[in-house]
Amino acid sequence: MKAVVLAAGYATRLYPLTRDRPKALLPVGGKPMLEHLLERLDEVPGLDEIHVVTNSKFAAAFTEWAVAYGAGAVRILDDGTSDEETKLGAIGDLSLTIRTAEIDDDLLVLAGDNLFSESLEPFVEFGRAKGAPALGVYDVGDLEAIRRYNAIELDDDDRVTFFEEKPERPTSTLTGIALYFYPRSALGLIGEYLAEGNNPDQPGRLVEWLYPRTSVYAWRVPGRWYDVGSKETLAEADRAFAPRG
Numbered sequence: 001m002k003a004v005v006l007a008a009g010y011a012t013r014l015y016p017l018t019r020d021r022p023k024a025l026l027p028v029g030g031k032p033m034l035e036h037l038l039e040r041l042d043e044v045p046g047l048d049e050i051h052v053v054t055n056s057k058f059a060a061a062f063t064e065w066a067v068a069y070g071a072g073a074v075r076i077l078d079d080g081t082s083d084e085e086t087k088l089g090a091i092g093d094l095s096l097t098i099r100t101a102e103i104d105d106d107l108l109v110l111a112g113d114n115l116f117s118e119s120l121e122p123f124v125e126f127g128r129a130k131g132a133p134a135l136g137v138y139d140v141g142d143l144e145a146i147r148r149y150n151a152i153e154l155d156d157d158d159r160v161t162f163f164e165e166k167p168e169r170p171t172s173t174l175t176g177i178a179l180y181f182y183p184r185s186a187l188g189l190i191g192e193y194l195a196e197g198n199n200p201d202q203p204g205r206l207v208e209w210l211y212p213r214t215s216v217y218a219w220r221v222p223g224r225w226y227d228v229g230s231k232e233t234l235a236e237a238d239r240a241f242a243p244r245g
Helices: 033-042 059-069 090-100 121-130 184-195 204-210 231-240
Strands: 002-006 049-054 074-078 107-111 114-116 134-139 150-154 160-165 174-182 217-220 225-227
Touching: 002 033, 002 090, 033 049, 033 107, 033 114, 049 059, 049 090, 059 074, 074 090, 090 107, 090 184, 114 174, 121 134, 121 174, 121 217, 150 174, 160 204, 174 184, 174 204, 174 225, 184 204, 225 231
Parallel strands: 002 049, 002 107, 049 074, 134 217
Antiparallel strands: 107 174, 114 225, 134 174, 150 160
């Protein structure tokens, strides 16, 4: 099994903190945010390779971090873009990584700015048991907040029956987050999505396209989920992951 960490954004909402430093390497709880995510990936059995895809602006910073961290299983991939106008988008970066790294295994996909208080091993077990694409879902408890994410509905078997990015009139507080499991058999669908000319950004767009074509299942994320997209959520994560005692 392989993992891809999506970290090619420019995080302009966090300027000036991210003007010269990638968001995933901002300190959270005394160490780079990415290292908390890697600790969760270390708990996943059978995961033998992690690809962090970034952009040309921050590739050197990630490479320098990887050397200092000693992350032998981590590969840094520069997507060749340098600004918002030329970026490939999250799905474009995912497809590039699959092609460049010649990935032909089950795949775990995560956003570099999402943190979890609990293990991700049960999510991988869930996806493998279903033998189908799966995503993490989280109850944000606020219909207004859902407008910034996506709306999702499930059947009794946790199969996705409705998915809409940036909904105008959400009816549920459950949302899909940037945590995905793609079995090896489904990897070709990612290239098919892009070949049709669909939006290469916002990884949820792929789920929105995918669920009417094949079964996609949802796993409820336990504990706390942190989507670090602002100085407020960065400070919240910093407090939550601060060393105890």
